[in-house]
Every structure is written in C-alpha cells, then in structure tokens.
Amino acid sequence: MTRTNLNYYKAGVLSLMIALISGACQPAKQKNKELQKPNVIVMLLDDAGYADFGFAGCKDLDTPNIDQLATNGIRFSDAHVTASVCGPSRAGLMVGKYQQRFGFECNPPKHYSGINLNEKTIADAMKEAGYKTAAFGKWHLGEGPEYRPNRRGFDYFWGFLTGGRSYFPNKKQDKEGTAHSIRENDKFTTFEGYLTDRLGEKAAEFIGEHKDQPFFIYWAPNAVHTPMEAKEEDMVLYEGHERQTLAAMTWSLDKAVGTIVNKLKSENLLDNTLIFFLSDNGGAHNNQSSNLPLKGFKGNKFEGGHRVPFFVHWPASLEGGQVYDGLTSSLDIFASCVDVAGMPVDESLDGVSLIPYLKGEKQGEPHTELFWRKDKMAAIRSGDHKVIRVSELGYRMYNLKDNLQETNDLVDVDKETFTRLNDELKAWETTTMEPLWTEGEVWDEVTRLIHEDLFMNREVQVKNPGQLAKSRSFSEEK
Numbered sequence: 001m002t003r004t005n006l007n008y009y010k011a012g013v014l015s016l017m018i019a020l021i022s023g024a025c026q027p028a029k030q031k032n033k034e035l036q037k038p039n040v041i042v043m044l045l046d047d048a049g050y051a052d053f054g055f056a057g058c059k060d061l062d063t064p065n066i067d068q069l070a071t072n073g074i075r076f077s078d079a080h081v082t083a084s085v086c087g088p089s090r091a092g093l094m095v096g097k098y099q100q101r102f103g104f105e106c107n108p109p110k111h112y113s114g115i116n117l118n119e120k121t122i123a124d125a126m127k128e129a130g131y132k133t134a135a136f137g138k139w140h141l142g143e144g145p146e147y148r149p150n151r152r153g154f155d156y157f158w159g160f161l162t163g164g165r166s167y168f169p170n171k172k173q174d175k176e177g178t179a180h181s182i183r184e185n186d187k188f189t190t191f192e193g194y195l196t197d198r199l200g201e202k203a204a205e206f207i208g209e210h211k212d213q214p215f216f217i218y219w220a221p222n223a224v225h226t227p228m229e230a231k232e233e234d235m236v237l238y239e240g241h242e243r244q245t246l247a248a249m250t251w252s253l254d255k256a257v258g259t260i261v262n263k264l265k266s267e268n269l270l271d272n273t274l275i276f277f278l279s280d281n282g283g284a285h286n287n288q289s290s291n292l293p294l295k296g297f298k299g300n301k302f303e304g305g306h307r308v309p310f311f312v313h314w315p316a317s318l319e320g321g322q323v324y325d326g327l328t329s330s331l332d333i334f335a336s337c338v339d340v341a342g343m344p345v346d347e348s349l350d351g352v353s354l355i356p357y358l359k360g361e362k363q364g365e366p367h368t369e370l371f372w373r374k375d376k377m378a379a380i381r382s383g384d385h386k387v388i389r390v391s392e393l394g395y396r397m398y399n400l401k402d403n404l405q406e407t408n409d410l411v412d413v414d415k416e417t418f419t420r421l422n423d424e425l426k427a428w429e430t431t432t433m434e435p436l437w438t439e440g441e442v443w444d445e446v447t448r449l450i451h452e453d454l455f456m457n458r459e460v461q462v463k464n465p466g467q468l469a470k471s472r473s474f475s476e477e478k
C-alpha cells in the first residue's frame with residue numbers, strides 16, 4: 001500500500017470511528033437534554049389566608065418550610081386567582097383560561113359535570129411535553145368518570161373528587177362509591193392517620209419513583225379548608241393559642257411541604273424543580289384565617305377574596321430573594337409550565353408565561369387588566385383601579401394604590417375612569433358564556449348581603465345560609 005493510500009485508509013477509519021461514537025452517544029445526549037427540563041410542582045392550598053404565612057408577615061402561625069422556599073424564591077405582591085371560591089378558581093388554573101369561557105363560573109352543585117371536555121388541561125399539555133403527571137388531594141373539577149383526573153391528563157391520582165372531606169378516616173365518607181372517599185387512579189382506597197401528612201408522603205413517593213424523568217405534580221391538599229380538624233399532638237403544641245386549630249393544621253401543612261422538599265433535596269432535584277405556591281382563594285370566614293390588611297374574604301369580590309399569597313421557587317434559573325410587583329394571575333401558571341417544558345404557548349390562553357418577566361427579559365407587567373364574575377357579581381382590575389359590580393346593589397370603584405383596604409368609593413369622584421372600566425368589563429363579558437350552573441337563590445341572597453355590608457364598610461352580619469335563616473326568622477318575629 002502506498003503512503004498516499006495508507007493516509008486515505010487512516011482517514012477513512014478515523015471518520016468511521018467518529019461517526020460510530022457520535023451515533024452511540026446520541027441517545028445519551030437526548031436523554032441528557034430531556035433531564036434538563038425542570039420538574040414542576042404546583043402547590044395549591046385551600047382557603048389559606050393572605051396573611052397566614054411567615055413570608056407574608058404572619059407572627060402567630062409557624063411555617064418554616066414554606067417560608068424558606070419563599071425566601072429563596074420570588075414572591076408576588078399583586079397576585080390573584082380567577083375566582084373567590086374553590087371550584088371555578090381551580091378550573092381557571094387547570095385550563096389557563098377564564099373559566100367563564102366554558103361555563104364553569106360558580107361552585108358546582110352535586111349533580112354537576114366538570115371542565116368542558118374540549119378544553120386541554122395543564123396535565124394534557126405537560127404529558128405532550130414528555131412529563132410524567134400526577135395529582136394529589138382535592139379535585140373538585142368533575143365527579144363523572146370522564147371528568148376525573150386520570151381522564152384529564154394525569155397519569156396518577158391519589159385524592160378525592162369532591163370539594164371537601166374529613167382529615168381523618170371517616171366511616172361515612174370512606175366507603176366505595178362516595179365522592180369524598182380516597183381514590184388511587186380511580187379505585188377506592190383507604191388511608192390511616194392524618195390526610196395532610198399522607199398527601200405529603202404520597203407526593204414524595206411519586207418523586208422517588210420518577211426521579212429519572214421530568215415530572216409534573218399538582219399538589220392540592222384540602223388544608224386549611226373546613227372541617228377544622230388537627231392532630232391531637234399538634235393541638236397540644238398550640239394550647240392557649242387564639243387560633244389553636246388553624247395553627248395546628250398549618251403546622252401539619254408546613255411539615256407536608258417539608259416532606260416534599262426534603263425528598264427533592266435527597267434526590268438532588270430541588271434546584272431544577274419549578275415550584276408554584278398559592279391558595280385557591282382568600283381565607284374563609286369560618287376557618288380562623290386572616291386576610292389582613294385586605295378587605296373581604298372567600299366568596300366576595302373584594303381583595304381578600306381573590307388576592308392570594310403566591311411565590312415561585314426555581315434556583316436553577318430564577319434568582320431568589322426578590323419581590324415581584326407586576327399584576328399576576330393564577331392563569332399564568334399554565335403558560336409558564338408549557339414555556340419551561342419547551343413547548344409553544346397557545347395564543348388562546350388568557351395567561352402568559354411569567355418566566356421572561358422574572359428573568360428581566362420582558363418589561364412591563366404580565367397583565368394590564370384582570371376580570372372576575374360569579375353569577376350576580378363581577379369585577380375588573382385595570383392599572384391601580386378596580387370596579388366591583390353587584391346586581392341589585394350597583395357599583396364601587398377603588399384606587400388600590402392609594403386605598404388597598406377598598407374603603408373610599410370613587411364612582412362619583414372619577415366618572416371618566418369608572419365609565420372606561422365598566423365598558424371594558426362589559427366588552428370582556430361578550431367573550432364569555434352564561435354559567436352552566438349557579439349556586440341558587442339562597443347563596444345569591446347571602447352573597448348580596450355580604451357585599452351590601454362591605455359596600456357600606458360595615459361588619460358583615462350574614463355569612464352563610466344558616467345565618468340567613470336565623471336573620472329571616474328574627475325579622476318575621478319582629
């Protein structure tokens with residue numbers, strides 16, 4: 001063989017070896033790329049008060065695990081959910097669109113269906129992006145077989161279908177066929193101990209089983225929704241506390257969050273896990289929660305009903321220790337998840353990805369306007385101003401920058417701004433549909449009475465149907 005031919009031969013062998021090595025490495029590279037996608041966990045609490053966490057300024061409830069995440073993450077000062085009650089708020093988050101667009105406007109009665117089957121859920125989208133998906137805890141988005149989590153994009157479900165249940169095993173609720181019972185992938189199962197603890201442990205188990213692939217977890221404990229039930233040992237810890245039961249329930253909730261976080265740490269996954277933390281609506285009047293300094297509570301259109309504690313934690317990509325002041329919505333969680341999963345964000349979504357704003361790549365605010373409507377009450381937020389409309393009562397307008405407590409009505413003071421916001425609210429309503437169900441005349445009357453007192457800056461006298469019945473009986477006696 002001549003020297004020239006030998007050189008050609010060597011070059012050919014070298015090229016072949018490079019090609020073989022490159023081909024052999026390709027699957028590993030692809031796997032590596034897949035593993036670089038962040039895991040995502042949405043922690044959605046139930047009826048938690050705006051001011052009931054250490055990171056939000058709370059002094060009498062202990063939340064060290066949650067506070068650590070918030071401190072190392074980015075906190076939002078002006079974040080809102082799409083409804084002031086559980087079901088529709090969860091529907092908006094799950095689909096990334098105003099729930100009024102598909103009729104899930106009010107808390108559903110027992111005979112309801114669920115989220116329109118034509119709507120893609122956040123779990124559907126994350127599955128398409130290659131994620132393993134799981135839901136834990138409260139569903140409240142459809143009891144019929146076709147509306148349950150395993151049919152709406154979730155590979156795994158451990159929780160209950162209805163809006164609330166006992167925190168302890170319960171003979172009445174924990175029987176096959178009830179919507180309150182615990183289900184594992186739609187099969188009846190039971191649990192022992194305290195439900196909040198079990199939900200933390202089940203999520204940690206899922207993380208351990210799927211640590212080698214990207215996962216999406218929707219973790220929705222029923223804490224701190226009624227019934228007010230806590231473990232005896234936690235009650236002892238807070239003996240003499242003014243909010244003893246809530247303090248004990250919150251302590252268990254924080255420990256469950258710690259169970260999840262510690263599992264992420266032990267698997268070296270915490271830094272590249274994007275965690276969203278928020279409540280589904282404001283604190284309720286009947287669970288000892290506090291929404292101060294906000295006015296109102298769960299179920300009404302004042303800030304205490306829909307402005308929520310909210311933070312994100314993702315050390316691998318977002319610098320922590322910040323407070324973000326832009327107008328933000330739970331609608332943005334869907335778009336943000338799809339964005340970090342490497343998928344295009346659907347233009348039909350009402351939410352936007354928060355990630356470019358948090359990285360400083362986009363200026364301005366995620367939203368210039370937000371809207372709310374539940375049956376006979378509605379509201380719009382535009383800039384610093386907010387208008388609330390209630391049938392039979394009329395309107396109130398507030399400047400939240402100057403008057404976060406919503407006590408100074410500006411309808412007659414700034415008629416130009418009021419007219420503009422009212423017109424924009426009506427224009428938004430043309431893009432929605434009539435609610436597929438409402439909550440009935442009794443709750444309509446309760447809602448009206450609540451807003452009447454809040455409109456007049458009075459203490460609310462009637463907060464539930466039981467109090468309404470007593471009020472009517474008293475009036476008849478007089």
